[in-house]
Amino acid sequence: MWVFGYGSLMWKVDFPYEENIVGYIKGYKRRFYQHSTDHRGTPENPGRVVTLIPCKEDSKVYGIAYKIRETDIEDVINHLDFREKGGYERKKVVFHPKEHDIPPFEMTIYLASDDNPHYAGPAELDEIAFQVVNSVGPSGPNIDYVCNLAKMMRSVVPDVHDDHLFTLESKVLGLLEKQNGDFNNY
Template sequence: MWIFGYGSLVWKPGFAFQSSKIGFIKGYKRRFWHGDDFYRGDKERPARVATLVEDWDAHTWGVAYEVTDSHAEESLQYLNMREVVLGGYVTQTVEFTPKDGDQAPLLALVYIATASNPIYLGPASDKDIAAQVAVCSGKTGPNVEYVVRLAEFMRLFCPEVDDEHLFSIEAEVLNIFSDSGGIESPKQNAVLLKA
């Protein structure tokens, strides 16, 4: 079984896996349109986290994790609690294409939050999303960490990919923190990532 991660799963899968591959899925774009009132926000100030929105021309990059049969049930129980019960996501099966062009595409399970979810926040300008991200924090840390870690993953492992939505939100967040004397540059992001 393969599980595709495109948000926090790229740096914090939290389940046992045998191997991982960087690559992409087609037909979806990553958007910070889903609310999170547990991990990165709370009931008063829901955070903005990534989900997938259908777009036939788009590609979303992330990591696919191979889970062995012996760990499948345990991994799915963990992910269903993390992503479905607490996160409001549903599962779909998608075709994942590894970055290494010599490998054939494979089927992977992916978690997607849809507009029918009660904590779905929907579209907003990158500036408004960043303003929300900058002030939210939840059980696993600040919302800004989520954005910074995801942007760092893309720069390190998919440097040829311009994730315009993600990088624009990150830039707006950095501007907010720069104005208040906080995080000032992507170089300082690396310090946050190692914390």
């Protein structure tokens, strides 16, 4: 079994795996259209996290695929089903490794459809940035989620520019600088 990380699963891998591969899936775009009331926000003040939105077949979302040992599959699925309980569901997709000598293969992703109760939907990036800067949940500040994801994308696929993510990160850091006068921790 393989699992695709395109959000917090890129930097917060809290399950056992035996191999990871950088690559992409097609036909989706990564967007901060999902509310987080259990990790990066609260029910009263939800944060924003990513989900995948279906779009043009040739679009790509880069991330990391994790191969789960046969003996760990049940435990990892139970763990991820609980971790991703805020509106996410499992789906099978085809993963395309960035390394060209590995053929595409089927894997599992967690995505939140637009009919789940935590779906926030599209909004102006300034509005999303304001929400991110002002949201904190049990897993920490929503700012950390945005900045960690941007940092991981620059690290694992430095040649790929995720405009939605990097523009949001810039807006979040700009708001943080206005509020605190400093954002050196990010």
